[in-house]
Amino acid sequence: MTRISAALLILALLAGATLCQDAPAWQPPEGAKFTAEDVSIERKEGEGAFQIAGTLRVPTGDKPGAGWPAVLFVSGSGSQTRHGFQGKLDIGTWEVLDAVANAGFVVLATDDRGIGATPMGAEGVKPTEIGYNHLLGDARACLDWLKAREGVNKQRVFVIGHSEGGLTAPILAGESEIAGVVYMAAAGRNMYDITLEQVEASMAKLPKATRDANLKAQREFQDAVKEGREPDFNILGAAAAPALKNAWKLQVEPIKAWWHDHFNLDVPALQAKVKCPVFVAQGAADFQVSPERDAKQIVKDLMAGECADVKLKIYADLDHLFKPCNGKPSEMKMYFEDRRVDPAFIRDIVQWLEDHR
Numbered sequence: 001m002t003r004i005s006a007a008l009l010i011l012a013l014l015a016g017a018t019l020c021q022d023a024p025a026w027q028p029p030e031g032a033k034f035t036a037e038d039v040s041i042e043r044k045e046g047e048g049a050f051q052i053a054g055t056l057r058v059p060t061g062d063k064p065g066a067g068w069p070a071v072l073f074v075s076g077s078g079s080q081t082r083h084g085f086q087g088k089l090d091i092g093t094w095e096v097l098d099a100v101a102n103a104g105f106v107v108l109a110t111d112d113r114g115i116g117a118t119p120m121g122a123e124g125v126k127p128t129e130i131g132y133n134h135l136l137g138d139a140r141a142c143l144d145w146l147k148a149r150e151g152v153n154k155q156r157v158f159v160i161g162h163s164e165g166g167l168t169a170p171i172l173a174g175e176s177e178i179a180g181v182v183y184m185a186a187a188g189r190n191m192y193d194i195t196l197e198q199v200e201a202s203m204a205k206l207p208k209a210t211r212d213a214n215l216k217a218q219r220e221f222q223d224a225v226k227e228g229r230e231p232d233f234n235i236l237g238a239a240a241a242p243a244l245k246n247a248w249k250l251q252v253e254p255i256k257a258w259w260h261d262h263f264n265l266d267v268p269a270l271q272a273k274v275k276c277p278v279f280v281a282q283g284a285a286d287f288q289v290s291p292e293r294d295a296k297q298i299v300k301d302l303m304a305g306e307c308a309d310v311k312l313k314i315y316a317d318l319d320h321l322f323k324p325c326n327g328k329p330s331e332m333k334m335y336f337e338d339r340r341v342d343p344a345f346i347r348d349i350v351q352w353l354e355d356h357r
Contacts, residue, residue, distance in 0.1 A: 048122025076163025174273030272305030
């Protein structure tokens, strides 16, 4: 039973743990048609407050009479900087945002909690206390700030959400007036189901008895978190209980609040509230979310609601980061290779935003 804790996976989409902050520096591209300004956004939380740090890209051309159209970028799970760095991992966010700003959009992106210049939260907050709803509140604060920013046309503010951000974006769209949403490799199902699927896939080479035991324990852990209770550590028998207690303490308790909020989301219902135009983009080689079970499900749920303008595009050979796999199966280690975000995908995002500006 010693393999239980090793096989259990407790993170979905990009990665729930903060990586080393030794990130590369970002500089505006040569010939950029925008300026980059460091900004600070007040985030009130309970009786405390802290500052979310970010970068605002502002076009250098003539400002439209009603103000610039604008984009808020919402990142995926795991702490990453405003430019899309998780330690030495370059997600490629900056490539997309530079192109959007060059097309004449104000663009806001921020450092997630606990990385870059954004603190973990208000003074005294512990990482284990931060749930998805806290991160959702951060995005709300950033959206409100962007809409109030001088020079921004608050009627033409878009949200781009990558991975976990692809769940946050439609929630924001369902709550307030948004000009459009771009879903980048978003989950169309609850994190509960995606996590179980990733766990099962990770154990493909293990014996069936081990796979069955691990999945049984994984479900018990997830059910316990969702229901706000302690798990039954004896679910696999008394001999396995110590290993399960250790896995719970080391792997689950640090993200229990985040898991709990995710597991209690009604994902189809939040999609049904979206009324604005939508672009759903997905890489066909993505091993973290599925074109069939996620991207197409998002479209189905959107069209079952009030959204009448939906574009879906699935990109051959692109992974969760919208980078080419060159015909190879996508896997996590490829994320650390020197690959660039697909230029055609970037052009499609820019074109869609321009068509709806």
